[in-house]
Amino acid sequence: xxxxxxxxxxxxxxxxxxxxxxxxxxxxxxxxxxxxxxxxxxxxxxxxxxxxxxxxxxxxxxxxxxxxxxxxxxxxxxxxxxxxxxxxxxxxxxxxxxxxxxxxxxxxxxxxxxxxxxxxxxxxxxxxxxxxxxxxxxxxxxxxxxxxxxxxxxxxxx
Amino acid sequence: xxxxxxxxxxxxxxxxxxxxxxxxxxxxxxxxxxxxxxxxxxxxxxxxxxxxxxxxxxxxxxxxxxxxxxxxxxxxxxxxxxxxxxxxxxxxxxxxxxxxxxxxxxxxxxxxxxxxxxxxxxxxxxxxxxxxxxxxxxxxxxxxxxxxxxxxxxxxxxxxxxxxxxxxxxxxxxxxxxxxxxxxxxxxxxxxxxxxxxxxxxxxxxxxxxxxxxxxxxxxxxxxxxxxxxxxxxxxxxxxxxxxxxxxxxxxxxxxxxxxxxxxxxxxxxxx
Ligand SMILES: Cc1cc2nc3c(=O)[nH]c(=O)nc-3n(C[C@H](O)[C@H](O)[C@H](O)COP(=O)(O)OP(=O)(O)OC[C@H]3O[C@@H](n4cnc5c(N)ncnc54)[C@H](O)[C@@H]3O)c2cc1C
Ligand code: FES
Ligand code: FES
Numbered sequence: 470x471x472x473x474x475x476x477x478x479x480x481x482x483x484x485x486x487x488x489x490x491x492x493x494x495x496x497x498x499x500x501x502x503x504x505x506x507x508x509x510x511x512x513x514x515x516x517x518x519x520x521x522x523x524x525x526x527x528x529x530x531x532x533x534x535x536x537x538x539x540x541x542x543x544x545x546x547x548x549x550x551x552x553x554x555x556x557x558x559x560x561x562x563x564x565x566x567x568x569x570x571x572x573x574x575x576x577x578x579x580x581x582x583x584x585x586x587x588x589x590x591x592x593x594x595x596x597x598x599x600x601x602x603x604x605x606x607x608x609x610x611x612x613x614x615x616x617x618x619x620x621x622x623x624x625x626x627x
Numbered sequence: 628x629x630x631x632x633x634x635x636x637x638x639x640x641x642x643x644x645x646x647x648x649x650x651x652x653x654x655x656x657x658x659x660x661x662x663x664x665x666x667x668x669x670x671x672x673x674x675x676x677x678x679x680x681x682x683x684x685x686x687x688x689x690x691x692x693x694x695x696x697x698x699x700x701x702x703x704x705x706x707x708x709x710x711x712x713x714x715x716x717x718x719x720x721x722x723x724x725x726x727x728x729x730x731x732x733x734x735x736x737x738x739x740x741x742x743x744x745x746x747x748x749x750x751x752x753x754x755x756x757x758x759x760x761x762x763x764x765x766x767x768x769x770x771x772x773x774x775x776x777x778x779x780x781x782x783x784x785x786x787x788x789x790x791x792x793x794x795x796x797x798x799x800x801x802x803x804x805x806x807x808x809x810x811x812x813x814x815x816x817x818x819x820x821x822x823x824x825x826x827x828x829x830x831x832x833x834x835x836x837x838x839x840x841x842x843x844x845x846x847x848x849x850x851x852x853x854x855x856x857x858x859x860x861x862x863x864x865x866x867x868x869x870x871x872x873x874x875x876x877x878x879x880x881x882x883x884x885x886x887x888x889x890x891x892x893x894x895x896x897x898x899x
Contacts, residue, residue, distance in 0.1 A: 473632070490630045490631050490632045490674070491629050491674065492629075493661055493664070493665060512662075513662050514658055514662060514720075517721065520723055526701070527722050527726055528723055528726055528727055529658075529723045529724070529727065531665060532662060532665075534661060534674070534676075536632060536634075537676075580721075580722065580723070583722065584722075597806065598722070600721075601722070601806045601807040602723045602724060
């Protein structure tokens with residue numbers, strides 16, 4: 470089976486790879502580009518830890534056919550930190566103990582970023598809705614919700 | 628194991644490719660097709676895509692609205708003129724699934740999925756399909772009854788008439804997980820009122836049979852009546868007629884039969 474050439478922007482950088490037909494974007498990012506920040510949880514769309522932004526929109530990379538991102542912009546957690554500094558969301562996750570085992574964290578951060586990019590001051594219900602496609606087995610969600618609300622403008626107690 | 632991906636610029640070329648290759652599967656948002664590929668489904672050897680703008684068009688300005696098969700639920704939610712479809716669109720997946728999943732793909736989604744299609748069935752939508760020999764319009768009910776035999780046809784769009792008022796169209800999805808989760812049962816009701824009486828009631832149910840179905844006995848109980856307590860009770864007690872739900876992880880067939888009348892009553896009486 471011949472390989473398919475694929476070019477896209479990965480965290481602001483142009484990348485070019487060859488993929489097999491049917492390869493999903495998660496495999497392309499992890500195995501072909503070496504970006505290990507999107508995680509493999511289920512490969513079924515159920516857990517959300519593989520979440521990335523495609524042209525600014527939240528998508529599940531495990532359910533994205535790699536070649537559909539040709540010419541588009543893909544953002545992962547790896548592109549979130551700003552130079553040596555953590556992104557405010559990353560900082561807030563640390564401060565609010567929003568990560569325990571950390572497996573859900575990449576997807577949670579991308580879902581939170583997708584929300585705040587569109588709606589800088591969401592209420593609690595909007596935060597819950599925004600991370601509703603992401604499963605966390607450790608934290609019970611409250612610390613994650615509070616961390617996102619803290620970044621959204623000190624509404625953590627709302 | 629790789630599959631062959633064929634991408635076409637026009638819907639008709641994609642339809643041609645689908646109609647000539649039995650092992651080809653159309654990929655729209657991919658939320659179900661990619662799942663199958665990730666699981667190693669060997670029945671799919673070719674994936675067909677179309678990058679035709681006609682498939683992602685929304686026409687929501689007039690009394691009759693048309694949604695291209697490739698329109699995502701996020702786009703339905705972004706369209707103010709489609710407010711009557713916001714409840715079903717919002718009830719699907721989490722945000723990522725709504726950014727990816729499409730109206731066309733939903734027509735093929737097996738139980739516990741296919742919530743948007745329940746709404747379209749109550750609205751008596753028309754499905755425009757293109758086979759190897761041109762395109763035609765099919766009433767959604769007929770489309771769903773023959774869904775297993777639709778392989779090889781490409782859905783181009785769905786269209787329906789806008790309900791006359793917000794009261795006239797109602798939707799309710801029962802899920803165990805909130806705000807996201809597969810359907811235990813899904814209900815939609817279109818209740819046009821003429822001279823104080825219901826004229827042309829359509830009740831659609833999801834997860835009550837292998838495909839979405841109409842609750843015809845409940846519709847008959849509503850027809851020509853005003854929407855009062857006695858009428859609602861009669862419709863609710865007829866809700867299970869003709870249904871054949873099955874057991875799955877979200878609920879048993881018995882449970883579904885027990886609750887469908889309760890939720891139909893709440894839907895019709897406008898309760899939360
Ligand atoms: C985590 C998760 C949660 C979900 N939650 C829900 C939910 O709450 N409610 C719900 O209803 N669904 C849900 N789904 C299922 C699914 O996302 C939706 O049903 C969606 O509408 C499917 O659309 P798609 O474009 O992604 O389909 P695809 O995966 O692209 O296609 C699905 C099927 O339809 C066929 N198909 C698609 N488009 C066409 C076309 N234009 N012509 C002919 N055939 C076509 C494909 O060949 C395939 O067989 C969920 C899925 C996941 C992964
Ligand atoms: S790995 Fe993609 S949703 Fe679980
Ligand atoms: S921190 Fe362990 S899954 Fe969320």
